[in-house]
Amino acid sequence: MYLTNGIVIGVINAVSAIGVSLIVGIMRVINFAHGELYIFAGYFSYHLSLTFGIPPYLAAPLSIFFIFLTGLGMERTLIRPTYGDEMYSLIITFVLSIVLQNVALLVFGPYPNKPPNLVDGASNIFGLFHYGNQRLLSFVISIGLLLFIFYLIRRTWFGKSVRAVSQDRGMASLMGVDHFRVNMLSFGLGAALAGAAGVLIAPIFPVTPTGSSSVSLTAFVVVVLGGMGSLKGCVIGGLILGVIENLGAAYISTMYRHIFGFIILILVLVFRPWGLYGQRTQ
Amino acid sequence: MDIKKLWIPFLFIILAIFPPFLLSQYWLHVMIISLFYVMMASSWNLIAGFTGQISFAHAAFSGVGAYVSGMMAVYLGLPPWLGVLIGAGVAALLGLGLGYLCIRMGGIYLSLTTLGFSEILRIIITNEDKWTRGTMGLQIPGFFTEYSKASYYYVFLVIAILLLVVIYWIIHSEMGLTFRAVLNDELAASSSGINTIRVRALAFTISSAMAGLAGGLYGHYLMLITPDIPSLGQMFLVLAMAVIGGMGSFAGPIIGSFVLEILSEYIRIYGEYHLLLFGLVALAMARFAPEGVIGLLGKKWRIEWSH
Amino acid sequence: MVALIEGKELTKSFGGLIAVKEVDFHLQRGEIVGLIGPNGAGKTTLFNLISGVFHPDSGRLFFKEAEITQLKSFEICRMGIARTFQIVRPFLKMTCLENALVGIIGRNERDGKKGMKKDEARDLLKFVGLGGHEEMLANSLTLIEKKRLEMARALATRPKILLLDEVLAGLNPSEILQALELIESIRTELKMTIFWIEHVMGAIMKASDRIIVLDQGEKIKEGKPEEIVSDRRVIEAYLGESDA
Numbered sequence: 001m002y003l004t005n006g007i008v009i010g011v012i013n014a015v016s017a018i019g020v021s022l023i024v025g026i027m028r029v030i031n032f033a034h035g036e037l038y039i040f041a042g043y044f045s046y047h048l049s050l051t052f053g054i055p056p057y058l059a060a061p062l063s064i065f066f067i068f069l070t071g072l073g074m075e076r077t078l079i080r081p082t083y084g085d086e087m088y089s090l091i092i093t094f095v096l097s098i099v100l101q102n103v104a105l106l107v108f109g110p111y112p113n114k115p116p117n118l119v120d121g122a123s124n125i126f127g128l129f130h131y132g133n134q135r136l137l138s139f140v141i142s143i144g145l146l147l148f149i150f151y152l153i154r155r156t157w158f159g160k161s162v163r164a165v166s167q168d169r170g171m172a173s174l175m176g177v178d179h180f181r182v183n184m185l186s187f188g189l190g191a192a193l194a195g196a197a198g199v200l201i202a203p204i205f206p207v208t209p210t211g212s213s214s215v216s217l218t219a220f221v222v223v224v225l226g227g228m229g230s231l232k233g234c235v236i237g238g239l240i241l242g243v244i245e246n247l248g249a250a251y252i253s254t255m256y257r258h259i260f261g262f263i264i265l266i267l268v269l270v271f272r273p274w275g276l277y278g279q280r281t282q
Numbered sequence: 283m284d285i286k287k288l289w290i291p292f293l294f295i296i297l298a299i300f301p302p303f304l305l306s307q308y309w310l311h312v313m314i315i316s317l318f319y320v321m322m323a324s325s326w327n328l329i330a331g332f333t334g335q336i337s338f339a340h341a342a343f344s345g346v347g348a349y350v351s352g353m354m355a356v357y358l359g360l361p362p363w364l365g366v367l368i369g370a371g372v373a374a375l376l377g378l379g380l381g382y383l384c385i386r387m388g389g390i391y392l393s394l395t396t397l398g399f400s401e402i403l404r405i406i407i408t409n410e411d412k413w414t415r416g417t418m419g420l421q422i423p424g425f426f427t428e429y430s431k432a433s434y435y436y437v438f439l440v441i442a443i444l445l446l447v448v449i450y451w452i453i454h455s456e457m458g459l460t461f462r463a464v465l466n467d468e469l470a471a472s473s474s475g476i477n478t479i480r481v482r483a484l485a486f487t488i489s490s491a492m493a494g495l496a497g498g499l500y501g502h503y504l505m506l507i508t509p510d511i512p513s514l515g516q517m518f519l520v521l522a523m524a525v526i527g528g529m530g531s532f533a534g535p536i537i538g539s540f541v542l543e544i545l546s547e548y549i550r551i552y553g554e555y556h557l558l559l560f561g562l563v564a565l566a567m568a569r570f571a572p573e574g575v576i577g578l579l580g581k582k583w584r585i586e587w588s589h
Numbered sequence: 590m591v592a593l594i595e596g597k598e599l600t601k602s603f604g605g606l607i608a609v610k611e612v613d614f615h616l617q618r619g620e621i622v623g624l625i626g627p628n629g630a631g632k633t634t635l636f637n638l639i640s641g642v643f644h645p646d647s648g649r650l651f652f653k654e655a656e657i658t659q660l661k662s663f664e665i666c667r668m669g670i671a672r673t674f675q676i677v678r679p680f681l682k683m684t685c686l687e688n689a690l691v692g693i694i695g696r697n698e699r700d701g702k703k704g705m706k707k708d709e710a711r712d713l714l715k716f717v718g719l720g721g722h723e724e725m726l727a728n729s730l731t732l733i734e735k736k737r738l739e740m741a742r743a744l745a746t747r748p749k750i751l752l753l754d755e756v757l758a759g760l761n762p763s764e765i766l767q768a769l770e771l772i773e774s775i776r777t778e779l780k781m782t783i784f785w786i787e788h789v790m791g792a793i794m795k796a797s798d799r800i801i802v803l804d805q806g807e808k809i810k811e812g813k814p815e816e817i818v819s820d821r822r823v824i825e826a827y828l829g830e831s832d833a
Contacts, residue, residue, distance in 0.1 A: 475695020
């Protein structure tokens with residue numbers, strides 16, 4: 001049961017993490033505001049469905065789309081001018097995360113909100129135990145998203161541009177890739193993935209504005225563990241973290257749940273900074 | 283150092299003697315808190331603004347100072363002033379360790395590691411509530427048997443001035459030059475004979491010692507320590523003060539601390555909006571005026587004051 | 590005569606790509622040796638190996654007969670090896686004087702009053718032709734001025750050997766002449782040993798005692814400029830590049 005939880009959470013983590021990884025790989029920018037985008041998406045889907053009465057299966061993609069636009073806007077106004085200056089992009093996204101967190105508190109209030117399930121009830125897994133259908137749905141959709149992203153990056157022209165820019169920006173630019181546009185779209189995509197993860201989790205675990213830092217940090221741990229810039233790494237890393245955190249919480253201590261993540265983070269950064277599948281750069 | 287320029291700091295120091303006679307207890311409290319942030323923002327500036335290592339563990343180190351000193355006072359009966367020194371020492375050691383841990387890391391990785399370190403510390407403090415009382419907070423003794431805000435004010439003032447003198451000296455010394463060389467271009471600095479490893483570790487050690495010291499003082503002033511001290515929210519405030527005031531300058535963090543702390547008191551009348559407001563201003567500053575208020579006050583001023 | 594600096598069978602690869610393959614080289618005191626080769630031949634990588642930016646996968650480096658293979662770059666600098674960079678990188682947000690001072694401080698000498706160090710920095714700036722620019726920030730300098738500054742910073746470390754990486758790149762003809770004059774005065778007045786990478790063939794052939802040619806990470810020829818210019822392999826290496 002815990003293992004299953006771990007796997008489900010892990011896959012969702014992976015979706016979330018890819019959002020971060022994409023941005024880091026292309027732009028060398030760590031999007032600290034990642035968690036906030038995730039939470040905002042959760043709130044959007046909650047309000048869209050409950051306050052405005054839009055059916056849940058529509059509210060979710062709509063929320064993701066809003067977040068995508070937000071991501072584009074963020075990149076254009078705040079991130080773009082700081083290219084090449086790692087220090088300032090770090091500071092800017094960190095401050096942005098605090099700003100968004102406070103906006104969420106003000107606008108949405110501090111109480112946890114849970115958008116309605118897309119599906120209800122539980123299914124029987126392999127005849128072993130019952131498992132919530134919503135979780136299963138989230139799991140399936142996450143896998144779908146992951147496959148979609150893999151397809152996007154591997155096969156489409158956009159994906160190739162993304163890979164080109166992340167490897168050698170100058171070269172890609174010479175080859176006619178509009179790297180500013182690629183950056184902006186990547187950031188938007190990264191944001192959208194954060195939003196997607198948020199929308200997928202929200203029906204399971206309610207969203208609160210203060211939960212955003214935990215989301216961001218989890219995503220960062222996954223990215224580091226899996227290796228920055230590696231999609232496969234995000235998936236494997238997400239699964240590993242999901243499982244470890246759930247098992248650890250179950251068998252060792254629930255309160256120290258997140259510490260496992262941080263310890264993994266620091267161990268990886270010290271001993272093997274390129275993670276499991278990342279590239280060794282000098 | 284120009285003797286001519288000394289009159290301005292002297293003026294401030296003379297003026298700084300008066301507040302306990304002129305201000306209400308409330309505003310004296312605000313001054314004390316401002317001085318705490320002056321120590322925090324200035325020491326963070328040393329590592330972030332001068333060596334380019336954006337550490338998110340600074341508030342955590344102040345927490346180390348507060349909790350080491352506080353718990354030693356409560357459980358071992360150690361006099362607070364001694365506890366504060368020990369707290370600063372522990373923070374220095376941890377800072378040295380963290381600095382070395384991060385030595386092979388560049389910007390992003392280093393910041394993430396410090397972030398992880400900070401959160402680990404906060405989680406441990408929150409959960410070991412048998413000793414720390416977790417989120418409820420631990421009551422610890424103050425410095426004086428008879429509580430007197432004025433006395434606390436002078437203690438904070440003297441220590442803050444001391445730290446600022448040290449920071450000023452560092453900035454204008456050869457050490458400061460090596461710091462800025464590492465900030466500008468670590469590889470070129472290393473190829474010019476600068477032991478960049480030592481520079482970075484030194485910056486970490488000094489700044490975390492100062493944060494630990496400030497934290498210890500803070501704890502014994504509030505007489506109640508909570509995991510809010512080593513939190514990212516506090517880290518944000520310190521960062522905002524340095525960024526808005528002006529990273530990489532001497533006076534920037536000082537101005538940032540006073541302005542933001544006093545402002546937050548006014549804003550609190552309307553509600554808990556100060557974090558949001560500071561965040562927005564900090565964003566604007568980082569985006570449009572990276573040298574902060576100090577930078578805006580004009581290039582000529584900046585060179586006179588901060589170099 | 591024992592070589593001032595010597596490298597034996599240096600090899601370095603990056604993720605499967607071999608940048609430098611079993612390269613031997615040596616420089617005698619007082620020589621000017623040129624390092625040439627088509628783009629991607631491994632020249633800058635070799636410099637990076639010598640100055641300690643990377644460590645070789647295999648092979649050894651000696652300076653004044655002491656092994657320096659595993660030393661860190663600041664230690665190598667203090668031993669007497671200084672360098673400039675292909676893409677010029679002075680400390681942009683620091684003044685020219687401060688740039689030179691960093692080099693002096695890097696020497697890590699016990700004593701020395703700050704006043705004396707500042708004087709020495711001023712003299713260095715004058716020597717490279719930046720006499721009046723002491724308080725100017727490096728990011729407000731022109732390209733050739735930045736190159737002069739980098740030179741001053743490198744000389745401030747009192748090196749025995751100077752590694753110059755494409756100093757002439759991006760300069761117009763009159764600036765090239767100025768740069769060559771500076772290099773010549775460094776060589777004669779400071780009795781410096783120089784190892785330099787250059788693409789401006791005329792200059793490097795004229796000024797060097799000896800030339801080493803790299804192609805795709807390997808040393809393909811070494812000898813006097815006259816020999817190099819007419820060597821078939823060298824010509825092919827360069828022609829091969831211009832085909833691509």
